Each structure stands twice: as structure tokens, then as C-alpha cells.
Amino acid sequence: MQTRALQAYFGSTHAVRDVSLDFPANEVTAIIGPSGCGKSTLLRCLNRMHETIPLARVEGEVLFHGQNIYSPDVDPIALRRHVGMVFQRPTPFPTMSIRDNVAAGLRVQPGERLDRKQVDAIVEQALKQAALWDEVKDRLKGSATGISGGQQQRLCIARALATSPKVLLLDEPTASLDPLSTQKVEELVYELRKSMTVIIVTHNMQQAARVSDRTVFMLSGEMVETASTRVMFTTPSDPRTEAYITGRFG
Amino acid sequence: MSYVMVALTVVAAGLAIVPLVAILGYLIKQGAGALSLEFFTSMPKPVGEAGGGMVNAILGTLILIGIASSVGLPIGIGAGLYLAERGGTRLANLVRFLADVLNGLPSIVMGIFAWEFLVRPIGHFSALAGGAAIGAMMIPLVTRTTEEMVRTVPQSLREAALALGFPRWRTSLQIVLRTALGGIVTGVLVAVARVAGETAPLLFTAFGNQFFSTKLTQPIAALPLQVFVYAISPYDEWHAQAWAGALVLIALILIISVISRFVVRSKHGRAND
Amino acid sequence: MQTPSLPATVTTPESRTLPTLATPLAGSPAAPPSRVSIEGTVVADRVYRAAIFGFALCVPILLLLIFVEVGVAGWPALRQFGFGFLTSSTWDPVAGQFGAAPAIAGTIITSIIALVIATPLALGGAIFLSDFAPSWVRQPLAFLIDLLAAVPSVVYGLWGVFFLLPLLREDVMPFLRDTLHLGATPFFRGPAYGPSVLAAGLILSIMVLPYIAAVSREVLMAVPRSQREAALALGATRWETITGAVIPFARSGIIGGVILGLGRALGETMAVTMVIGNRHELSASLFAPGYTMASLIANEFSEATNDVHLSALMAVGFVLLLITLVVNGIARWLVWQTGGSRS
Structure with a gap:
């Protein structure tokens, strides 16, 4: 760039x-x-x-x-x-679960819709990459605003990574x-x-x-x-x- | 001096709620006596016979609310989104002002307008015309709450969605609107509660119907209309039915109000945890 | 390598495999990974913007439509009777003579009665709620007053017919006329029927009270804390703080709230129709039956037999529309000035 x-x-x-x-x-x-x-x-x-x-x-x-x-x-x-972006303050979408937050960017990708399994795999991948997987793997359906600020920020990074930006x-x-x-x-x-x-x-x-x-x-x-x-x-x-x-x- | 004046404000507040207590008390006393299960399941009886019900009017009111919502909600929510996202422009200020002015429009004027615009050209009264008339009355209320609620969604959330590659429209509908949904639902319920009891706009549109009808192109009965007709009639049996109808109407509105408060509370509860 | 030292490196195999896994998502329309497609147009966004713009336009269009439709329908009567439509008190559908003066006067008189009674109570209640009420009183009381605003007009009317009218007929009217000897004035004279301008004014006062109270409370709460604290710091009592600092600050908002209540009173239909007696007569006595513009329309519209009658009723609606538009416009402007926001 x-x-x-x-x-x-x-x-x-x-x-x-x-x-x-x-x-x-x-x-x-x-x-x-x-x-x-x-x-x-x-x-x-x-x-x-x-x-x-x-x-x-x-x-x-x-x-x-x-x-x-x-x-x-x-x-x-x-x-x-x-081109993914992460902001100063964590910005999880409050109406979505942790999983849906990470998958949010995938929903607006062009091309074929992914099935549930594929999305789950990408979510897991992105959360692992953001070093958050172990902390949230048992509460993926939980509210994204219910985790700490540091976790929220890593969630936002995972969300940006899920679409594998360049x-x-x-x-x-x-x-x-x-x-x-x-x-x-x-x-x-x-x-x-x-x-x-x-x-x-x-x-x-x-x-x-x-x-x-x-x-x-x-x-x-x-x-x-x-x-x-x-x-x-x-x-x-x-x-x-x-x-x-x-x-x-x- | 000071204490006297403070005491006077207490008296004023007390006097302000006396009519409410009087009205509700009298309504419950009169209405409860006339109310029975039959009221919800039967058709009105002819003059001179006691009993009977208002099943046609109850159903009619629900149908009218349905039509009103399908007119008022899309326009109101859409206009509210426009005001929130395009807030500062001259047109937005004009729309906001006119929405407030429209909110104060006398309901009888809406009634004769709907007659002139929807009934006269078609040639007969209809549920659709009545629903559209009270739907138009919902528009300013829904517009202003939607705007206020959408404004409370932080800008950072919009930016996060845009940066993820959300188009504007999906940012608006899937992120912003969804986040503000709790408050908007409350506003919508308040608007529904208000128009559910409207009578004047229905006088020359939905018109009322002594028979059972669910046809949208035909005149339809409505609870407030029925209460009005029975109240000004000279028959005691009908007066009793009017009280029962009024009680059901108030109960309906009260339930909607309570639900709307519950929605607000649960929304705040989620934001805090 | 100019790699700065890092305390701990976490190398996970996942981080390397991720790109391959996600390639079909990101780059899918264009082929090779080196080429990334970022071209396109934003059609959907334009459609969306046009749509919400269109919805927003519905508000002015609706108002304009109402204005034009009602105005055009009332035009024949306005043209035929001219200014006399507003000043003549003859309303004779059989002879085809229409003058709306009694209804206009009735509208104004009932609204004045309503405001005279409701304003002090609403304002007192609002001051109590915003400045003196303990919090356990504040919430339920505010809820009750809001509830009063949610009671449908027709229910007020029902209560008016069966509770207020008998009360006026049996007790209040004789008391005012005979016991207090107010019958000596032209305003409380004549037989006590019940249905009357006084009854309509009373029921309107109950109906507009919650509106005035809600707006006043909102405006009072919007007065900055510093205003109150500054006055208290100068040694003012709490009441002096209200009259000296808070009310002057909120004045235009409160006046706006009162005018908003006036707008409601002017256009209120069902309850008034049920208790005012519906008679085309100008009488100085508040005990006499009368008409308001709204109740005139509600009462005669479905029986309007000929085109002139119908047009005359539309013209009454048009006059009512004009008056309420002006009144509401002024009220909104005043309330906005002080930063209140609600209806």
C-alpha cells in the first residue's frame, strides 16, 4: 500500500x-x-x-x-x-453474540453464502488468531458486551481478521x-x-x-x-x- | 411563604390525579358489572335485550391497528432514520418541525381528510380508509421516537460496521436500527396505544358495522366507535355495553403501555451487564 | 533483520493456514490472490438513501395533501359566504345558510376554560415533580399523569355523560347559580340542563392537563443544575429559587407547553361532542349548550344532505386546521427554544 x-x-x-x-x-x-x-x-x-x-x-x-x-x-x-480496521475503543455490536460479532463481516462478503459449519470454522480460526478462543469458547452465544474491555478489543480484532483482509x-x-x-x-x-x-x-x-x-x-x-x-x-x-x-x- | 407555596404544588399535583382516579374508579365500577366472557365471544344484541358482546368491534379494532401499523410504521421509521442520519440539513429541520405540527393535528380533521381522499372517490366506507387515517396519525409519533432512539447509538458503532465493509444501508438497518430497537418498539407501542382509542378519524372512514365483517374493503366495527354509539343512545342495556367496551379499551391500552415500559427496562438491563 | 525484540512470540499453526481457508471469501469474484477486486458502484446505498428520503418526504406531503384536500373541499362554502362565514351565527342547512361564528366562539371559550383550570394545576404539579417530590413519589406520579394522557377521548366522553353531567345538573350548577348568586352575572344564568359549554370546558381541562404537565416537567428538568445552585448559593429559599431562577429560564418552554395544550383543546372532538349539547346558539351563559368546530363536524358530517352543507363543514375543518397549525407551530418553536423534546 x-x-x-x-x-x-x-x-x-x-x-x-x-x-x-x-x-x-x-x-x-x-x-x-x-x-x-x-x-x-x-x-x-x-x-x-x-x-x-x-x-x-x-x-x-x-x-x-x-x-x-x-x-x-x-x-x-x-x-x-x-482493509480491516480496529478503533481506539472496543466497538462490539451490542445486539450480537460473540460468535455473530466475529462473523459479522462475513455476512457482507460477496459471493456464495457460507454454511454454518464453515462460518463456525472461520470464527474459531479468527478467535484463536486473536488469542481469545480459550477465554470465550464456552460462551460464543453470550453477549459481546458481557466480556472485559481487553477481551472486547481482541474480539474486534478477530472480527476484522475473519474476512482475511490484506x-x-x-x-x-x-x-x-x-x-x-x-x-x-x-x-x-x-x-x-x-x-x-x-x-x-x-x-x-x-x-x-x-x-x-x-x-x-x-x-x-x-x-x-x-x-x-x-x-x-x-x-x-x-x-x-x-x-x-x-x-x-x- | 415558601412553605405555603410548596404545599400548594403538592395540592396541585394531588388535584391533577383526582380526575384520573375518579374516571378509572367509575369506569371499573360500571364496566366490571357489565363485563362477562360473553362480551368477548358474542355479537351485539338488538335493542331491548340485555347481554351480548362486541366480538366484532374487538376484532375490528385489532384489524384497524394492523392496517394502521402497516401504513404508519414503515413511513415513520424510515422518516426517523432519515432525520437521525441527515440531521442537520434544512430539509431535515423542516420535516422534524412538520412532524411535530402533524402530531397536533385535530383527529377530526384527519377524519374528514381521509373521507375526502379515500372514501369519496371510492364511493363507500372501508376498513382500509379507517386504518389509513389512524396510520397517518401514527407517523409523527413513530418518526420522532425513531429519530431520538437512533441518535443514541454511538457513532463508533456505525464506523465499526462501515470499516468492516458494511454498506450504508446494512449499517443503518442491521447495526444501528437493531441496536436502537428496544426504544423504537416502546415508541411504536405508545403510538399504537394512542391510535387504538381514536374515534373521530373513524367516524366517516371505517364507519362501524353492526355485523361481523373482516373484509378490508367494507365498513368495519371498532371498539371506540361502538362505545361512542352506545353511549349516546337512549337505552340502558347499551349504556352498560358501552361501559364494558370502554373498560376493555382501557385495559388494552394499559397492557400496551405496561409492555412498552417493560421493553425499555429490559433493554437497559442488557446494556448494564 | 531489524525486528525489535518481543517478550513472547505465540506462533500458532492456525495463523498461517487462515489465508488459505478464507481465500474463497475475500477474493472470490476476481481470481488470483495478487489481484484484489475493489471496483464497483454503490447502487444499494443510493436506493436506501432515496428510500428513507422518500419516507421523510411523506411527512410534508401528507400535511400538504390534508391542507389542499380540505381547503379545496371547503372552498365553495368559503367563496359563497365570504367573511360572513366566520361572523354569521345562522347555520341553517335547510335554507342553505351557513355561518360558523357560534362554533368558533364555542371552541375558543371552551379552550379558555380548559386552560384557566388546567394551567395552574399542571404547572404546580410539574414543579412538585421536578423539584420537590421524593423519588418514590416522582416515578409513579409521572406514570399516572402519563396514563391520563393515554385515556381515549371517547372514554372521557362516556365518563362525562354519566358522571360529570349529572353532577353538574344536580349540584354544581345550582350551587354556582343560586348559592353563590353568580346567576346575577350573565355567565351563570339559565336552566341547568347539564350538557353545556361549561361541561365541555371542564372535560377539556382534565384532558389537556397531562399534556401541559408533561411538557412543563420536561422543560423544568432541562433547566441546568447550575441555575438552581447559583440561586441557592445566594441564600434563596427553594421556592425563591423556583420563581427567581428556574421559571424565568424555562418560561418560553412552559408557555409552549400551555399553547400545546391549547392546540389539543381546540381540536378535541369526541368528549366535547358528547357533553356540549350541540346547539347553534351564541349565549353568554356557560350553562347553555353550544358547539365547537370539531364537534360540529363530528355531529353533522354523516348527515350532510347537500353539497353546500358538506362544503361548509369542510370549511369549518379548514378553519380549525389553520388555527391549530398556527398554534402548534408557535408552541413547538417555544418548546424547542428551551430544549424540551417530547410531544
Whole structure:
């Protein structure tokens, strides 16, 4: 996935300024920066979620498998089925059971309808991948709002994984979680790049250092620096990056 | 001074419920005496004979509620969804305002409108015209509750569905509407309870029917209509039947109200656990 | 490799097999895994948007239809009798003369009686419920008042015919006229039949009370806590807080609630028809039978023998429609100003 001269606006606010980036396949890319720097907005441009907000608009290109996702013949809904997303706070569907939450994305997939067994197999697979299976396997029919916040967040990850997306976008996925749940999610992110491209927005630099292969640093809507995570955290080339990662601001 | 005024508010609140107690008390006293199993199973008796029932009117009211719901619910829920999802636009504000104005429309005006619009061109009274008239009265109520309930669904839930690849329409219907369903059902039941007792819109549409009829294209009996006709008649037997009918009508409305409160409670219960 | 160190790695075989398992789902229409189909149009969403837009349009269309249909049907009578339709008190279907003044006057008088009686009680009750009632009283009392709003008009009418009218005839009217000597005024004069403008006003007051109470309570509860606390902090008593801080803040909402009640009273049909006596006469005495616009229509519509009569009744409906639209429009506007939301 790549961005080319990407600009994003909220009305007259210019939130993302001229960002051109490559997100290498099967790697974890972390986007860091102080709050309000446009990192979440950038992420939301990658699956065309930005435009769902009134008065928001996007210019420039985002290439997904070589195709510009902002070209008029692209259906944002079809795109989102290949680009999963997990939000800051857990968002289980309260009217659905745990199983139905995980299977929710499957119901809107094009093509043949899956039978019960196939769905059950995929649900189990996704929950195992999200390291949640053992905790919920006996209560799959239970309410999705009846489990802890950390479990709910992993449920949302499982829901995103069930449709086997090519790219997974994580928007500060551990911001509302306790340390133990955070660790579980981080382990999970680390594993996921074997099968997909992962892009994670975080305000936590230690987390970026722990889970990512590459890191992007943003400031005031601009991309300041991008490099492999090790290089970024040991020998950053831009003084602003250095100032940020050594904790002098932000 | 202060205490006197506070005491006066207590008196006012007390006086406000005196009529209710008086009406319900008198209704139960008069109605219970006239009520029997026969009332639910038999047809009305001719003048001068005691007993008989209102099975045709009870069934008629249920049929009218059915027709009204199939008119009022889709339009009301659809318009409510529009107001909730397109909230800020000028058209939405206009629709919201007009829905509130429509809510205050005198029911007799709805009655003569339905006669002019549905009865006169066709040439005869019908259950369909009556049901449509009271269905139209449900629209503003259902619209406003649907809007209010859909607004309580967090935006994050919509985003989660969209990000999973749900089209807008499925997000709206399968995620948002389903989440808000408890509250909407309550609003719908309140609307049903309100129109179940409506009489004026039925006077010149459903018209009433002394015989047993379930044909939608023919005049049909309705409980409130029957109560009205019997109440203003000069016969004591019919007066007794009117009381029994009124009691059944109130019981029906009370049951619907209680169910609607129960629905709200169970919804909150689920959200808390 | 620039892989950062991770405390624990969980390698499960499942995570590798998942893509193969799910390939037929994700990429199914287009073939090879390298090519992903994201093209398409959003037809269903457009249909959905058009549908809910269409449902929303039903509301203004319905109102417009009512306006046009009733207006057109009443137009012949309005044209024939002109302004005299509103001012003449002759209503003679046989002679083909129609003037709605008695019905219009009856509507206004009964509504005023209703508001004069209901407003203080409803407002007092609402203040009690919002500021003084202990919580164990508040819930059931609010429920009871809501229930009063759910009782159908025809049941009020039934109660009016068999309980209120005899009470007025035997006790209340003689008491007002003779014991209190109010018979000396033109308003409480004449024989005590029972069915009367007074009876209609009384039953309307009972019917609009819950509406006014419910809206007032809602508006009072919407007054921010800080308003009350600011006044209390200045040393005001709780009652002074109500009159000095809460009511001024909620004033336009409360007035809106009262006008909303007025809208109900103006259009209320069945109960009024059953107790007002249905007579085309203008009398100063509240003991005399009368008519309201709504009860006139309800009573004569099915017996309307000729086109002029029918058109005259439609015209009465049109006047009633206009009055209630204006009244309700003003009421809604006032209630919205203070942030109340309910009917």
C-alpha cells in the first residue's frame, strides 16, 4: 500500500499535508507523533473512512495493489472488505453474540453464502488468531458486551481478521486497555504480519519500538521521517524526530 | 411563604390525579358489572335485550391497528432514520418541525381528510380508509421516537460496521436500527396505544358495522366507535355495553403501555451487564 | 533483520493456514490472490438513501395533501359566504345558510376554560415533580399523569355523560347559580340542563392537563443544575429559587407547553361532542349548550344532505386546521427554544 501526495481536510482544516509513503507488504508500520498530528486521519484515508465524516475530503492518491482507491470506479465498501480496521475503543455490536460479532463481516462478503459449519470454522480460526478462543469458547452465544474491555478489543480484532483482509489498520488499539491486555494485543500484532500488512497508529513510542518493522513520524499533518524502526529509534536523521523520541516534546 | 407555596404544588399535583382516579374508579365500577366472557365471544344484541358482546368491534379494532401499523410504521421509521442520519440539513429541520405540527393535528380533521381522499372517490366506507387515517396519525409519533432512539447509538458503532465493509444501508438497518430497537418498539407501542382509542378519524372512514365483517374493503366495527354509539343512545342495556367496551379499551391500552415500559427496562438491563 | 525484540512470540499453526481457508471469501469474484477486486458502484446505498428520503418526504406531503384536500373541499362554502362565514351565527342547512361564528366562539371559550383550570394545576404539579417530590413519589406520579394522557377521548366522553353531567345538573350548577348568586352575572344564568359549554370546558381541562404537565416537567428538568445552585448559593429559599431562577429560564418552554395544550383543546372532538349539547346558539351563559368546530363536524358530517352543507363543514375543518397549525407551530418553536423534546 502506498500514498502519493495525500492531502486530507476537515472543512478548512488541513489535517494531512502532502504525505507520500510506502507501507511494505507483510510488515508492521507504526505511525507515531503527538496528538493532533494527523496520524489517525492518515490511517482513515487508507480505507476511505475519512470521507464518512461530514465536510471531510481527500486529495492525492492511495495505491492498493497498484490501484488508486480514490479513482471513481472503486467502491469504498468493496475496498473496506480488504482493509480491516480496529478503533481506539472496543466497538462490539451490542445486539450480537460473540460468535455473530466475529462473523459479522462475513455476512457482507460477496459471493456464495457460507454454511454454518464453515462460518463456525472461520470464527474459531479468527478467535484463536486473536488469542481469545480459550477465554470465550464456552460462551460464543453470550453477549459481546458481557466480556472485559481487553477481551472486547481482541474480539474486534478477530472480527476484522475473519474476512482475511490484506491490510489491517489499527488506530491506537491499546489506548483504552490495561497493561496485560495491551501485551496480548502487541503479541498478536507481531504475529499478524506473517499473513498481512499491518499499519498501527500509536502515541506510545515504546509500543512502536516493540511491534513495528518500520516507523513513520508525523508532526502537524506532515510526514517528517520514515525509516526502519531500529534506525528511527537509534539514529533519527531529523532533529524534530530526535526531539520527539527523546521526550523533549509531545 | 415558601412553605405555603410548596404545599400548594403538592395540592396541585394531588388535584391533577383526582380526575384520573375518579374516571378509572367509575369506569371499573360500571364496566366490571357489565363485563362477562360473553362480551368477548358474542355479537351485539338488538335493542331491548340485555347481554351480548362486541366480538366484532374487538376484532375490528385489532384489524384497524394492523392496517394502521402497516401504513404508519414503515413511513415513520424510515422518516426517523432519515432525520437521525441527515440531521442537520434544512430539509431535515423542516420535516422534524412538520412532524411535530402533524402530531397536533385535530383527529377530526384527519377524519374528514381521509373521507375526502379515500372514501369519496371510492364511493363507500372501508376498513382500509379507517386504518389509513389512524396510520397517518401514527407517523409523527413513530418518526420522532425513531429519530431520538437512533441518535443514541454511538457513532463508533456505525464506523465499526462501515470499516468492516458494511454498506450504508446494512449499517443503518442491521447495526444501528437493531441496536436502537428496544426504544423504537416502546415508541411504536405508545403510538399504537394512542391510535387504538381514536374515534373521530373513524367516524366517516371505517364507519362501524353492526355485523361481523373482516373484509378490508367494507365498513368495519371498532371498539371506540361502538362505545361512542352506545353511549349516546337512549337505552340502558347499551349504556352498560358501552361501559364494558370502554373498560376493555382501557385495559388494552394499559397492557400496551405496561409492555412498552417493560421493553425499555429490559433493554437497559442488557446494556448494564 | 531489524525486528525489535518481543517478550513472547505465540506462533500458532492456525495463523498461517487462515489465508488459505478464507481465500474463497475475500477474493472470490476476481481470481488470483495478487489481484484484489475493489471496483464497483454503490447502487444499494443510493436506493436506501432515496428510500428513507422518500419516507421523510411523506411527512410534508401528507400535511400538504390534508391542507389542499380540505381547503379545496371547503372552498365553495368559503367563496359563497365570504367573511360572513366566520361572523354569521345562522347555520341553517335547510335554507342553505351557513355561518360558523357560534362554533368558533364555542371552541375558543371552551379552550379558555380548559386552560384557566388546567394551567395552574399542571404547572404546580410539574414543579412538585421536578423539584420537590421524593423519588418514590416522582416515578409513579409521572406514570399516572402519563396514563391520563393515554385515556381515549371517547372514554372521557362516556365518563362525562354519566358522571360529570349529572353532577353538574344536580349540584354544581345550582350551587354556582343560586348559592353563590353568580346567576346575577350573565355567565351563570339559565336552566341547568347539564350538557353545556361549561361541561365541555371542564372535560377539556382534565384532558389537556397531562399534556401541559408533561411538557412543563420536561422543560423544568432541562433547566441546568447550575441555575438552581447559583440561586441557592445566594441564600434563596427553594421556592425563591423556583420563581427567581428556574421559571424565568424555562418560561418560553412552559408557555409552549400551555399553547400545546391549547392546540389539543381546540381540536378535541369526541368528549366535547358528547357533553356540549350541540346547539347553534351564541349565549353568554356557560350553562347553555353550544358547539365547537370539531364537534360540529363530528355531529353533522354523516348527515350532510347537500353539497353546500358538506362544503361548509369542510370549511369549518379548514378553519380549525389553520388555527391549530398556527398554534402548534408557535408552541413547538417555544418548546424547542428551551430544549424540551417530547410531544
